[in-house]
Amino acid sequence: MGKNYYYVRVETLKGDIIDFQLPNDLQAGMRAYRHEHPQDWEELFRDALINIPSSAYTKANNYQPMIRLACIRKVFTQKKQQRRRSRGQFLTRENWSQRGVTHFFESACFIQHDYSRWNQCVLLCDYARWRYRFRIKK
Secondary structure: OOOOOOEEEOOOOOOEEEEEEHHHHHHHHHHHHHOOOOOHHHHHHOOOEEEOOOOOOOOOOOOOOEEEEEEEEEEEEEEEOOOOOOOOOEOOOOHHHOOOOHHHHHHHHHHHHHOOOOHHHHHHHHHHHHHHHHHHHH
16 A cells, blocks of 8 residues: 555635645655544644645746745545645644734744745735635635
8 A cells, every 4th residue: 555645725816726735844744643633634724824836846937936825625645746736834724813913923924934025925915815805704
């Protein structure tokens, strides 16, 4: 029996649905989490926000595509790997939906990681838009 690889199906702010394999540094953690929570392991990522590359890594973008924030709609496993991978920064729904300006900026700093200033601004706007959508749905 081969290894399972963890994937997420995300929705972008534009409404596109895309599947990404989780990066290698999250694979072992997901296996351990699934082992500890066999009945509800998918709930960890339900409606979580995760950083994704908005385009391929190419020479034209200096192998640094714009990173955007997407909402996870489903987590699943497959036996095969793919090249399209998310980034490792994510916020669970319980985290990103908390109220408060201080919490907002602490979470924003986490998802902004060490990206360029411009990309950090884009991620901050994406985060604010997801929070706004969440409030509208309530």
